[in-house]
Amino acid sequence: MPSEPAPRRIGAADSKTRARLVDAAEQLLLEEGHAAVTSRRVGARAGLKPQLVHYYFRSMEDLFVEVFRRRAEESLARTDRALTASASLRTIWEINADPRGAAFNVEFVALAKHHPAVRAEVARYARRYRAMQLRALSRALAEAGVAPEDAPPMVALLLMTGLTQVMALEQVLGVTAGHEETLVFVQDLIDRLDGGRRAG
Amino acid sequence: MPSEPAPRRIGAADSKTRARLVDAAEQLLLEEGHAAVTSRRVGARAGLKPQLVHYYFRSMEDLFVEVFRRRAEESLARTDRALTASASLRTIWEINADPRGAAFNVEFVALAKHHPAVRAEVARYARRYRAMQLRALSRALAEAGVAPEDAPPMVALLLMTGLTQVMALEQVLGVTAGHEETLVFVQDLIDRLDGGRRAG
């Protein structure tokens, strides 16, 4: 049987040096975009030799996946805590409207289009996040007395997600016409629903 | 006075060769993402020497701007034609739901984050497109008998834009849970509004 072409050795996953490289990659990704995340620049940012990137990660794609995974897990945990503390419509909206992570999304969606490993990881996270929010929103809408026929939780969730994402994205471009008006409208709606429970 | 540092000569804007380079760049952008749009690869795709890219464009960023501008103008013209022919809610929705261009958006938003010239061009287009749609949607909602207090046109437009964008984006990831349900819901709503004009 044709043995594998001698895989090169990869550093331990719990290495301190490895964590520093992931930190550096994350910073570069946020500040300058994924095109700036090269082994040389990551090494320089971490104060380490660039070759170490290739020692700890089989490829640059692997490094991207690791950066994403770390942030995604943290984000899921934070959202879970917030929803456990309070599952009101207001809380769910605020979690969605939080612009942190919007810059990340832009970079990782672009990466996902052409890197299968990144795409798989982003998709996995998107599904978990969606399911978590859907559970909370279903309950919150029911408690607010909104009938599922009038506003199916999944439809409401996609509308909310889309709205916050498009506004975060336009913020980057400096296009903010209508944002304030829309935020006021949505928050009024939520106040009415959250306040007047079982009122319709 | 310190004269400019000798700008190098740039090819004519109406050159046939130049158009071929823009075509090649557009193809590469769609197929493999903006990271694949390098002078070498654009040249190869066009069947030309890579140096020609630098003859016709002062920088790679200029090439990106040109690719974007060409598509954006075409898209604006197409939308304008569609809205002139029919300004119903259904038409406006269908224009938005058209997934063509979604792949482009992902690439150019990522580029815009770190290339000022691209950002300015994308923002300019976004504003024009938004204004064009807002005019049409305001009229369509009024004709359907929807009061601006119940559904302000700007709010409705941002919701619609966000919804179609987030679905197009998730399509790329292979995450389509809830999409069908949401499409049916929206289309039912539109049918009711477009059909029962002045019904409320």
Added chain:
DNA sequence: GTCTATACTTCGATAGAC
């Protein structure tokens, strides 16, 4: 007005030293 020869930088990756 058009194109090419060439310079110089940076890239990802690996083989082998400690």
Added chain:
DNA sequence: GTCTATCGAAGTATAGAC
């Protein structure tokens, strides 16, 4: 288990020939 010396390929851009 950790790190470095080094490679070949690919990147942008310009000066100068036609």
